[in-house]
Amino acid sequence: MNIPKDLFYTKDHEWARIDGDTAYIGITDYAQHSLGDITFVELPKKSEELKQSRYCATVESVKAASEVYAPLSGKVLSNNEQLAAHPELINQSAYEKGYFFSMQISNEAEKEKLMDAVSYERYLEGLAK
């Protein structure tokens, strides 16, 4: 399972790449693998205000629609328009080309509630048992 060291993770399998007050958001390799072929994503609108742990996007695979929760609070800067025509990018490149959207973080302290790569890996091991 691919778990990059420089990202932050949630228990619901979202990741955040934090760079100053900007963050890129997506779902983890574990999540895309569990869902199987992803067929559609519904992304938040630009300028939408998101709240940590609240619903922000939907991922559809062949027979399921799963909700995605915002890892952090803040405003949506832009969403990954490539996903509309190529949702398979999430399967192929969960942490790079398959990111969902970028956001401006409104509360840096919320980072404390996220896991680092080591904790997330341990969390996944727990799920496997």
Next chain:
Amino acid sequence: MSYTPHTQEDIKQMLSAIGAKSIDDLFQDIPAALAPKSFNIPAPKSEFVVTQILHKLSLKNATNLVNFVGGGFYDHFIPASVEAIVSRPEFYTAYTPYQPECSQGWLQAIYEYQSIICQLTALDVSNASLYDGGTALFEAMMIAIRQTGRKKIILDSGVNLIYRTMLYTYTKNLSVEFIEIPVAHGQSSREELVKYLDDKTAAVILQNPNFFGAIDDHTDIVEKVHKFGALAIASVYPVSLGMLKSPGEMGFDIATGEGQSLGIPLFFGGPYLGFMAVKSQLVRQMPGRIVGATVDSDGKRGFVLTLQTREQHIRRQKATSNICSNEALCALRAAVFVSLLGREGLKELAEHNYSKAEFAKEQLSRISGVQVKRSSPTFNEFTVLLPKGADEVVHRMIDKGFACGFPLGRFYKGMDNYLLIAVTEKRTKEEIRRLVDSLEAVL
């Protein structure tokens, strides 16, 4: 006659099996205040007596009237072959084709139906059918609201009043803003429609032919609607598409309609068939089922319900719509009917409707005091102005063997003397001449 087969002994045995002493004991969980005090139903009658009562009731219906009533539902001829094909038990008894491995025939039939609706409307994707023309139009409006994130709807009052009432009723507790554009039994009023268009408009809803039978080319309106980022929705009469410009050709984003005219009897008001077709970019917002064609692991062609993730059983409260069932058997009738007619047959059918209505117009305009409205071309339905109340005329024409039309005063204020007359391919020239003679006598 008892309609339940259980003897007292049966009931006793069943009760004892579950440990209840009596029927009251069985229902003791229902609080006395909520239990019905009486079912208020008459004593049972024998099957023979019931048949007699119902037969007597049915004699109150005038069944042999020559029908000139339209208003959204039309008396078209249905070839016997339609009935023969749809009565096959494989079609008649099948229900939900969720398991493609045992429903290929059904799924293919629905797929063919969808293809026919796409061809008729010249739009990209059709669903597997909806309840009726009114619910289809409501669902189309909701697509526009979801897609645009706006809540203002501009509604042409040339849209069937039954449909308009449904739009209002279904959205009573939603904050949808309606602007209804008055229409004077001619074509859509461009000036008025355009006046209300802005960047808050979700959709403009039009009907062709409209409730007064007027046909129109809405291309210019659709263009303006798109300039404001709104959607254009058309409710159409499918038989008319055999000769009229299609919604797709006019640029409409969504077309809906009542499919009753495609091989479905009038049935005293239903079940009918709602159809819907959309441009491909709206497919994820579309309600109901969609059957798609694919290939299996051996490369063989197969059919499945696609995009199920839009639906209730997966999306729960976030589903695009709560409409869950479809009108599969009615949709099948439509598919069979159109397939039997073929491209040329449908064209011919439309032409018959048009020319017989024109003949009726010409004949009716010879009656002194009757004015045939000619403010716009019509398909198979048109408005006439009578020298007296249309309601009374309709009643008196029943005695002469005619259902002569729909009195517009029932739906439109101040139009008590207006009668809406529909002429389908079933009406012979002789029947039309007799209608004219009888009307002359009644006036």
